[in-house]
Structures are given as C-alpha cells and as structure tokens.
Amino acid sequence: MMNKRTPLQSVTLYALVLALVIFCVFPFLQILSTSLKHPIDWGNPSLIPRIVHLDAYKELLGLMPAKEVDVPASIQRLLDNPALSAEKKQMLLAKFSSGGDVFPFGRYMLNTFVISFITGICSTFLASLAAYAIARLRFPAQSLMANGVLFVYMVGGVLLMVPLYQMSVNVGLASSAGGTIFSLFLIYLIQTLPVAMYMLGNYFRTIPFSLEEAAMMDGCSRVEAFWRIIMPLSKPMLFTVFIYCFVIAWNEYLFASVFLKQYQDFHTLPLALQTLFTSKNAIWDRIMAASMLTLLPVIICFMLANRHLSGGLTDGGVKG
Template sequence: MLGKRSLKGRIGFVLAVGLLVSFSLLPFAQILSTSLKHQFDWGNPSLIPQAINLEAYKELLGLTKTEEIQIPAAIQKILNNPKLSREKKEAIAAKYTSNDNLFPFGKYMLNSVMFSVGAASISLIFAVMGAYSISRLRFGGKVVIQRSVLFVYMVGGVLLMVPLYQMAMNVGLASSMWGSVFCLFLIYIVQTLPVGMYMLGNYFRGIPLALEEAAMMDGCSRTEAIIKVVLPLSLPMLATVFIYCFIIGWNEYLFASVFLKQYPEFHTLPLALQELFVSKNAIWDRIMAASMLTLAPIVVCFLFASRFMKGGNTEGGVKG
C-alpha cells in the first residue's frame, strides 16, 4: 500500500511539474511560433507553422535589401483598388518598400546593452565593496545599514518616479540628453545595489575568515586578499548578482519611458517595442520576432553563466 501511494505521489508530482513548466513556456512557444508564420497562417491555432517565415528576423537584423521587402497582402489588396489614384498608390507602396522608416532594432539593442551592462557592472563593483564592509569590518552604524539596506524596495517604482524626476529637473539634469542618461544610470544602480549587497553579504559570511587571514600572513594586504581569495571563491554569486542587475536594466520600462521619451536616439528595447506597434512594421510576425530577439540576450547570458552556478568552492579550504 505504501509503495502504491509512493508511486502515485511521484506520478502526481511529475504531472504537476510538467503542467507548471508547460504553462510557463506556452507564451514563449506562442511568440516563437507566430514570429515564424506567414500572414496566411496567423489564424492557425497550431504552434507548428505551415511554412517557416524568416523575413521578419532578416528585416530586424538588417539582412533584407530594399528590393526584397514585400508589401503585406492586406496592403496589396488596397493597392489593387481601381478607385485609388495613382499618386496615393505610389505613396502607400513607398511607405512599405523604403528603408527610411525601418525599425532600427540594432540601435535599440545597443542602447539596452549599454544601459544594462554598464549599470550592472557599476552596481556589482559597489555591491562587492559594500557587502564586504558589512560582512567583515566593524564600524559605527553597521547594524543600521545592514538592516536597512533593502529599505528602497519597500516603496514601488511608480511612487518614486515623480519625485525622482522632479529632483532631476531641479538640479538641471533631466533638461539635457546626457543628463537624462546619467539619471537613468543612477536609478538602475540604486534599484539593483541593495539586493546585490544583501546577496553578496550573506555569501561572503559563508567564506571562512581563516582563508583571508592566511593570505595576509603570507604578505597580502586586505585588498589583495579580497582580489585573490574572496572574489575567486565568490564567482557563483558574482555571476548571479550580475545577471540579476542585467535583467533589471534590460527589462526596465517605467523610468526609461520618463527620462528618455524625448530622446529617441537613446531608446531602449522596451520603449522600442512599444513604438513598433504604431510603426509601419506593426505586423504580428515582426512584433513577435522583435520580442524573441529581445529575449535572446537573457537566455544566452544564463547559458554562459550556468557553469558558475555551483557552490562548495570553500569545502576543504580549512581543516576542522
């Protein structure tokens, strides 16, 4: 009886996990499927396209030449209307065949990389210094700082947006392009630094202090001990914190829409995807292809960082 219950429990657990994973992956499968479908196949509920369409990816990545761009079937029907004047037909056709208004996906992706990687790198550097100070050093107010480091997350971004923008306007930063970019960098760092310090602080406390003391007895300074001992042993958590900060900056929309709205040359991908809905490329395969390309850097980042996601690097470092 116990064996049957155990078997039923395992089957139920596998089914529950399978349903949860399927429910989580279904939206991404739908995005990928729609991005690979032709217009005649958009109404097909099947996730498998009848014919693979890569034109949207080619156009977004700049691999399609002007003469290769095809006018959508719905627009072609309008052009076939005999009541439409020749001038209007040429104007409509020029809108869909010229490269002047193509969606500059590469520029927006480069902007997102600049903001997310830059902010994540700076946040990681400050998080290492702050977390080490809290976990290893003794100074006045340490307990207060340690317990209040996550206070910034008690207030939502919607509530902080207006006062932060007013502060930026009062000091004259938000009135210029580079000032707005600088403010957005600071906001991304402030958003990610507390959790980075919290995660790294807990990890640093798990590294035996004897390893640093041994390095300093061999002639290393505290800074050298941190670089040669603490940081190599903390690679898993460093990678985790960097990925977390990177994802926050990559997906952030609210503050970017406020500080960068009037500077389209610095728009990030979340802002650009919204603009794609009102551009001439507001077609389902292009929208979904842009969404898939936006997800790609995060997936690649996880794949490359997965080899660092392991623990136990300090086991055996100190004798009992």
C-alpha cells in the first residue's frame, strides 16, 4: 500500500503546484492587464487597471473610427507647401492616423485562420490514411516508415528554411502571392504530418481489430470498415490532431517571416505582430490587445480539445 502524505508534504506539494501555475499564468495576466490599461496607467505595477480602457480592442476590431493624431512640425511644413499635390498630402496624413488602417487585425487573422484551418484539415485527413496503413496493413519496410516519419523533427527549421525557399524560387512558386502561400501550406503540412501520423497510429492500435472483422463479415470492404468503424470511433483523437495541427500553423513565425515578407497583405498574425512591435505604431496597449486576440483562438482550441478528449469509446464494443 502507498504511504499517505503527511500534512507537511501535502502543503509543500500544493504550494509547489500553485507556484508553478502562477509562474505559467502570470505572463498572460500581464498581457491582459496592459491591454486594458490607459496610457497614463502604464507605469502602474498593479495587475488591476485603475480604469478599464477598451480603445485598443475597439481599434483592432474596427469598432472605432480612425482619428488623426498630432502631425510633426516638419511634416506640417511639407503639407503647407502649395507645390505638393493633394494626393501626396493624403498619403502623408494617412501615416499619422490611428484605427483599423494602422494594423488591419481582421485581415491578418483571416489570413492566419484560413491557412491554419486548411493545414489542420488536410494534415488530419492524410495522417489518418497513412496511420491506418501503418497500424493495420503489412508491407515491406513498414517498420522503417513508421519510425522514419519522425525524422523531419531531427532537423531544425532554421536549417531547412533556406533550401525550402530556394526550391520554391526554382519551381516558380515564390514569384506570386498564391504560389508563396501554397509553398507555406506545404511546409506546414510537412511539419505537422509526422506527429499527426504517430498519434493516430497509436490510437488506431487501441481499437480492437475484431470490430473491423465483424464489419467485413457483414459485407464491408476494408475501406468501408475504415470509414464506418475506425473513423467514427476515432473522432476524439481526430479532433485532437486537428487542434494540434491548427495551433502549430497558427503560431508559426519562422517560415512565414521569409516566405511572406514581401506580401504584406498576406501576413499571418505572428509576423504582423512582430512588424507592429518594430513600427512607429508600437503602442503598448495596442500590442498587448493584439496579442490577447491572437491567443484567444488557441485558448478556445484547447478548451474544445479537453471537452472532446474522452476515453472508453470502444469499451464494450466486443463481448468477451
């Protein structure tokens, strides 16, 4: 029998767990606090804002009309020049405005969501087919393939970045925005497929093969047994794998910074946030609000994953 913990051991354990949770959660609380603070309150070390300031969120979400800010004297002298055309004056004034045009958050979020969602769907679908073949079928070099799919994780993304970009240039994909996005999608697919196959393969092995045999005895082919038996029983793991692939693509920065650098309208959120941080529009509440809105889909994904992660779906499926 296991010895019971003493009160001192229990208090120590709970204190360590609490300290670890605070250590992990504190950065997110700091981001949320700064995003809600008024500029005059940024020096306040407290996590609780004196006044809740939502202008940054309204600005990013397009709920706040653009407004002009102070124009430097040097720029004002240029604007007073009668030789300057009206079009150029408008271009100069546009650089000194705040609103959705400063940081088009909606566009960047849509870009990120589209490529992440497509990556998650395609990676989950392809991984399910490959994982089933490795888990159930017998063919030459099966063990080598099963172990070799994780080889891609032994090579860092920094080493692959230049060769992959050169390949994209050589085949002509990098010459257009659509080709560049397609190249980025293929890279995300390659990044997520190995672990997706590994996770699904291990899960498929836990499903009794007798369920497929019973289906095939009733006239189903192996393909029909896969779609009618294996896939419905694997919904929790399929959803988890989709969340994993989606989050990997959502947070990816390295390859996006190289492939999408010249196509600003197609920037993803991690790349756009880095660009915002180094621009003249780098205001703390705006940066932190954009960071919180970027984190929100990831938090929702993990909450949904926890909700769908349930075991025992095959319990009782086969009578002893």
